[in-house]
Amino acid sequence: MxxxxxxxxxxxxxxxxxxxxxxxxxxxxxxxxxxxxxxxxxxxxxxxxxxxxxxxxxxxxxxxxxxxxxxxxxxxxxxxxxxxxxxxxxxxxxxxxFGFDLVKNSNHIKSADKYAYSAKKIREITEGKLAYKGKKIAFLTFDDGPNNIITPQVLDTLKDRHVPATFFLVGRNLGKKHEDMLRRILREGHGVAIHSLTHDYTRLYPGRVGDTNRIRYEAEETQKLLKDYLGPDFHAGVWRYPGGHQSWKGLEGGDEALAKLGIQWIDWNCLVGDAQPKSDRPTTVEGQVRYVDKSLKLNKQTRIAVVLAHDAENKQLTADSVSKLIDYFKENGYEFGILK
The missing domain is CATH 3.90.20 (Hemagglutinin Ectodomain; Chain B)
Known part of the structure; x- marks a missing residue:
């Protein structure tokens, strides 16, 4: 080689x-x-x-x-x-x-989303500004809570009957004493809404005219309280004026201020009569049901029923009436929803 x-x-x-x-x-x-x-x-x-x-x-x-x-x-x-x-x-x-199940930037949990309706749209329907021929829906609403006397009774009945409602809460009632009720409302599929911070007519409507700055302040402060208990992703986008929008003058500024905060106001188109003057206030369960029927039929649009009731500590009759109210609406072909 x-x-x-x-x-x-x-x-x-x-x-x-x-x-x-x-x-x-x-x-x-x-x-x-x-x-x-x-x-x-x-x-x-x-x-x-x-x-x-x-x-x-x-x-x-x-x-x-x-x-x-x-x-x-x-x-x-x-x-x-x-x-x-x-x-x-x-x-x-x-x-x-709980907390992970919240619809982000809303007032209800995910399982409630299928029966949650825009408060603005429902308001426009009840005001006759928006035509509606859809299914019949009842919105049970309870003002002035939460508390540990009437609110739990109302919640127990709603749970037993598998019916949702919207609770318009007063900010001054939101504290450690009522935290369990607040969180239970949300957890059990109901809507959480704002009914001012103080429920003080003289502060909100001095001279019976809306104070825009005060309305904005009470909405913001109550929203902060709700977020403290329900988390930063919670947002209550529904407001009811104490006494009702229809009762006061000069609320245009307040309405606009609320809208800028992502909040829409809504009144009602029927009521159980539990806050009426004593001469006109029902004194029996059957009387509250009749009052709802009578007040609803005064409207041209009756396929949507926004029912005003109260769960304040002195409203035992209302708590006793909830089941019969549910019967009334079911017998008349209504489904139930919450406001968002």
């Missing part, structure tokens, strides 16, 4: 070695990518499982904490609360993932 043949053989050997190194390099790169992908995938799965387990553990801790609280041996090192009712509320939220 001559020198040239030896050189050629060495070149071929070196070329084969380079090809083997390249193949090995490619194989190692592929293996590295596969290993990294597997590690990342496993890490994501682990984090997901850990997060879910952590949530489950948190919920379990709260439930166990309630048992410890009842036994007089609570562990307050990991949570701040003022009563077992508040702790129970927190535990339910953890178990039902």
């Amino acid at each position: 001559n020198e040239e043949q030896l050189r050629r053989r060495r070149r071929l050997r070196r070329e084969r070695q380079r090809r083997r190194r390249r193949r090995l390099f490619y194989i190692l790169c592929i293996l590295f990518i596969v290993i990294i992908f597997t590690i990342l995938r496993g890490l994501l799965v682990h984090l997901s499982r850990t997060s879910n387990q952590a949530q489950a553990n948190v919920a379990l801790w709260y439930i166990q904490q309630m048992d410890r609280e009842k036994a007089g041996n609570p562990d307050r090192s990991n949570v701040s609360y003022h009563s077992i009712a508040e702790l129970s509320n927190i535990a339910r939220d953890k178990l039902t993932t």
Whole structure:
């Protein structure tokens, strides 16, 4: 074998070695990518499982904490609360993932979205500004709450009858004492709306004329309170003027101020009569149902019924009437909705 043949053989050997190194390099790169992908995938799965387990553990801790609280041996090192009712509320939220189920920037949870209707559109229908020939819908609305006497009775009946309603809440009533009722209203598929901060006619309508700055202030402050309890994604886009829009003068500025805040006002087109003068106020359940029937039939448009009722602490008769009111509307072919 001559020198040239030896050189050629060495070149071929070196070329084969380079090809083997390249193949090995490619194989190692592929293996590295596969290993990294597997590690990342496993890490994501682990984090997901850990997060879910952590949530489950948190919920379990709260439930166990309630048992410890009842036994007089609570562990307050990991949570701040003022009563077992508040702790129970927190535990339910953890178990039902309440807070994640809210329709963002709205006043209801996702399961209520199918029966939530625009307050502005409903108002325009009841005012005769918008033609409507659709299905019959009743909107049960309750003003002046929440409280721990009448509001829970109303909620119990609505839950038993599987009927939603809209609660127009007064800001001054929103506090730790009524937090459970507030969150229950939202959790059970109802709409949360604003009925001012103070319900003070002299502040809102001095001289019976709307004070735009005061109306704006009370809407903003009540909205802040609601967000404090229901989260930053909550937004109540519905307002009812105390006494009703129809009762006051000069509300154009207030209406505009509310609209800029993403809030629409609405009155009613029928009522149970629980806030009427005593000479005209029903004194029986049947009387409240008749009052609704009579007041609704005064309207040209009766396919939409926005029902005014109150769940203030002195409205026991209204709480007693809720089931019969539901019967009345169901017997007359109405479905039920909430205002958004």
